[in-house]
Amino acid sequence: MKRTAFFISDGTGITAEALGNSLLAQFGSISFNKVTLPYVDNAEKANEAVRVIDKAGNDDGHRPLVFDTIVDEATRAIIATSSAYKIDVFSAFLKPLELELGSHSSYSVGKSHSINEVNTYMDRIESVNFAMENDDGAKTRHYDKADIILTGVSRCGKTPSCLYMALQFGIRAANYPLTDSDINSTELPEVLEPYRDKLFGLTIDPFQLAAIRHERRANSQYASLDQCEDEVQSVERMLRQQNIPYINTTHFSIEEIATRIIAQKGLQRRIK
Amino acid sequence: MKRTAFFISDGTGITAEALGNSLLAQFGSISFNKVTLPYVDNAEKANEAVRVIDKAGNDDGHRPLVFDTIVDEATRAIIATSSAYKIDVFSAFLKPLELELGSHSSYSVGKSHSINEVNTYMDRIESVNFAMENDDGAKTRHYDKADIILTGVSRCGKTPSCLYMALQFGIRAANYPLTDSDINSTELPEVLEPYRDKLFGLTIDPFQLAAIRHERRANSQYASLDQCEDEVQSVERMLRQQNIPYINTTHFSIEEIATRIIAQKGLQRRIK
Numbered sequence: 001m002k003r004t005a006f007f008i009s010d011g012t013g014i015t016a017e018a019l020g021n022s023l024l025a026q027f028g029s030i031s032f033n034k035v036t037l038p039y040v041d042n043a044e045k046a047n048e049a050v051r052v053i054d055k056a057g058n059d060d061g062h063r064p065l066v067f068d069t070i071v072d073e074a075t076r077a078i079i080a081t082s083s084a085y086k087i088d089v090f091s092a093f094l095k096p097l098e099l100e101l102g103s104h105s106s107y108s109v110g111k112s113h114s115i116n117e118v119n120t121y122m123d124r125i126e127s128v129n130f131a132m133e134n135d136d137g138a139k140t141r142h143y144d145k146a147d148i149i150l151t152g153v154s155r156c157g158k159t160p161s162c163l164y165m166a167l168q169f170g171i172r173a174a175n176y177p178l179t180d181s182d183i184n185s186t187e188l189p190e191v192l193e194p195y196r197d198k199l200f201g202l203t204i205d206p207f208q209l210a211a212i213r214h215e216r217r218a219n220s221q222y223a224s225l226d227q228c229e230d231e232v233q234s235v236e237r238m239l240r241q242q243n244i245p246y247i248n249t250t251h252f253s254i255e256e257i258a259t260r261i262i263a264q265k266g267l268q269r270r271i272k
Numbered sequence: 273m274k275r276t277a278f279f280i281s282d283g284t285g286i287t288a289e290a291l292g293n294s295l296l297a298q299f300g301s302i303s304f305n306k307v308t309l310p311y312v313d314n315a316e317k318a319n320e321a322v323r324v325i326d327k328a329g330n331d332d333g334h335r336p337l338v339f340d341t342i343v344d345e346a347t348r349a350i351i352a353t354s355s356a357y358k359i360d361v362f363s364a365f366l367k368p369l370e371l372e373l374g375s376h377s378s379y380s381v382g383k384s385h386s387i388n389e390v391n392t393y394m395d396r397i398e399s400v401n402f403a404m405e406n407d408d409g410a411k412t413r414h415y416d417k418a419d420i421i422l423t424g425v426s427r428c429g430k431t432p433s434c435l436y437m438a439l440q441f442g443i444r445a446a447n448y449p450l451t452d453s454d455i456n457s458t459e460l461p462e463v464l465e466p467y468r469d470k471l472f473g474l475t476i477d478p479f480q481l482a483a484i485r486h487e488r489r490a491n492s493q494y495a496s497l498d499q500c501e502d503e504v505q506s507v508e509r510m511l512r513q514q515n516i517p518y519i520n521t522t523h524f525s526i527e528e529i530a531t532r533i534i535a536q537k538g539l540q541r542r543i544k
Contacts, residue, residue: 003373012531015294018287022341023365026377034544038531065372069294085372087365093295100337100357101275105298122487124526128432132404160400163435167526215394254396254439259284259310272306 004033004056004064008049008079010071013038019089020067032065040070046078053082120170123270127166127173134174135159140191143174147267149195150175152202153183153231154222155212157249157257161202164258170270171262183234188242200261201239201246206232208250276305276328276336280321280351282343285310291361292339304337312342318350325354392442395542399438399445406446407431412463415446419539421467422447424474425455425503426494427484429521429529433474436530442542443534455506460514472533473511473518478504480522 005024007016013036024032035056037049057063066084070076080086094105134142136159143149148165150158154177162173182189192199206228213223221227239246245264249257261267277296279288285308296304307328312321329335338356342348352358366377406414408431415421420437422430426449434445454461464471478500485495493499511518517536521529533539 012527014527014531015290018290019361022287022361023369026343026366027369027373027375028378029375030373038535065369071298087369089291089294092364093359094298097295097299097337097359101299101302103299103301106300121525122484125427125429125432125484126487128435132407132431135404155397157397159404160397160439163400164439167432167436167439212394212397215398253393255284255286259286263310 001030001062002033002060003030003062004035004060006049006053006056006064006066006084007034007036008040008066009038009069010041010075011038011069013069016067016069016089019069020065020087023067023087024065033060040075040079041072043075043078046070046075049079050082053079053084057083120271123170124167127170127270128163130172130174131159131162131166135162137176140174140176143191143195143198145172146174146195146198147172148174148200148261148265149192149198150200150202150261151178151192151244152246153178153204153209153228153235155209155216156202156204157254158202160254161249161257161261164254165262165267168258168271169262169267171267178231178235178238183231183238186238186241188238188244196242196244199244200265201235201244202257203232203236203239203246203248205248205250273302273334274305274332275302275334276307276325276332278321278325278328278336278338278356279306279308280312280338281310281341282313282347283310283341285341288339288341288361291341292337292359295339295359296337305332312347312351313344315347315350318342318347321351322354325351325356329355392543395442396439399442399542400435402444402446403431403434403438407434409448412446412448415463415467415470417444418446418467418470419444420446420472420533420537421464421470422472422474422533423450423464423516424518425450425476425481425500425507427481427488428474428476429526430474432526433521433529433533436526437534437539440530440543441534441539443539450503450507450510455503455510458510458513460510460516468514468516471516472537473507473516474529475504475508475511475518475520477520477522 005020007013007020009016017036040046040049053064064084066086068079068086069089071090098105150162152158158175162175165171165173209228210223210225217223247260277292279285279292281288289308309321312318325336336356338358340351340358341361343362370377422434424430430447434447437443437445481500482495482497489495519532
């Protein structure tokens with residue numbers, strides 16, 4: 001059975017997608033064709049969306065699902081004329097929240113993602129710059145300014161995790177890849193010693209590491225399973241001996257790696 | 273009036289946050305103290321969460337709000353014993369969805385963010401690598417592989433926008449900063465000419481640009497309002513003459529810049 005799911009918003013669509021994906025993930029046996037329609041912020045775009053929704057329903061032979069976070073009531077009313085089954089977030093929750101808070105809602109679009117304060121914007125940009133400049137052990141002299149320093153073998157997920165923490169939460173995250181000589185020692189690399197409290201290790205299943213490295217350098221020693229097993233074992237031993245917290249990233253997405261590190265280390269976000 | 277809002281999940285908390293922030297943004301007159309509690313995935317953590325919630329209610333003198341995306345019913349039942357006002361996403365929407373889909377939900381935690389397929393993970397990593405390697409005009413020889421090439425003056429938001437598109441959507445995004453000699457010409461830089469269809473411009477209010485540059489290099493010519501005004505004017509003129517689409521990023525968050533570019537250029541995501 002094929003069903004199409006629409007995530008519709010007058011803003012970025014990020015909330016509708018997050019909510020919709022969370023709910024649809026509970027129905028593993030059904031394969032959904034997912035379509036995001038962002039910036040549906042006037043009657044013309046809403047009517048066009050209805051046309052697209054109804055066409056998908058005809059093509060599928062099943063009515064589509066619509067996850068709708070449109071704030072404007074008139075625009076939402078147009079979407080409601082489609083043949084879809086609707087999960088309407090604002091209708092469900094906004095009125096009860098108004099009662100609870102004793103306050104009228106402003107029905108303003110996309111406020112949650114709009115960053116008006118230049119300070120917040122700059123915190124974010126600065127954190128992205130920090131992650132890029134302190135990527136891959138390129139520089140270590142700014143480690144005193146880091147909120148967190150990720151370490152582990154090459155290709156275990158350090159860089160994207162740092163960038164995600166920077167973009168999403170304004171956290172200053174550096175990363176230090178362990179070199180061959182680091183890996184063959186049970187000591188912490190000297191350059192990391194002063195920042196012991198900021199360190200967090202990432203490890204990974206050697207099979208997955210080999211697959212990832214293979215994409216990068218096919219059939220190299222670097223990508224061989226033997227090499228990957230050796231490196232992972234040695235690094236895990238070192239992290240345990242040095243009492244550095246670490247997580248195995250194999251079954252985690254970037255979001256999960258980042259949020260688990262933040263929770264475990266109690267890091268403070270600069271962006272909420 | 274101070275109210276505390278909790279975003280509680282047995283996964284990353286990203287969905288609860290996105291939903292909660294969207295709803296709370298509609299109540300601009302109230303200042304919320306926002307707390308995310310991720311990975312609340314057993315009775316012990318749930319009981320601790322209830323303690324924290326109830327304490328916040330006592331401290332505030334108002335019951336807190338709880339936005340809850342916990343999948344497990346037993347854990348959710350513990351959260352329900354708190355004194356908070358609850359927005360319970362799964363209770364509200366999962367049962368009706370089961371009826372609509374004629375299928376039982378699996379009640380499995382955090383599936384939406386778990387990336388099991390190594391291909392998806394690698395698409396994401398490759399896109400992040402691409403953005404980093406093709407940042408700031410460092411290399412231009414991979415532009416044939418780019419999905420999009422952002423251009424504009426220094427510090428207008430190109431790098432974070434590229435990284436966001438890579439991390440969130442698996443889009444290969446390069447960026448090319450316009451140099452002084454590029455800016456003083458009404459022609460497209462020669463290196464960009466073959467990739468005209470992939471180009472997208474970012475522009476920005478000169479006052480905000482000056483503020484951002486000032487953070488980077490205080491009191492420099494580079495950060496002066498005159499310089500920023502000149503550059504922005506020249507670049508906008510060039511983009512218009514060359515018929516390159518562009519947006520003004522001044523009042524947009526990174527999410528908005530990225531999703532607007534994707535919508536306007538009809539880019540295909542590699543991650544849904």
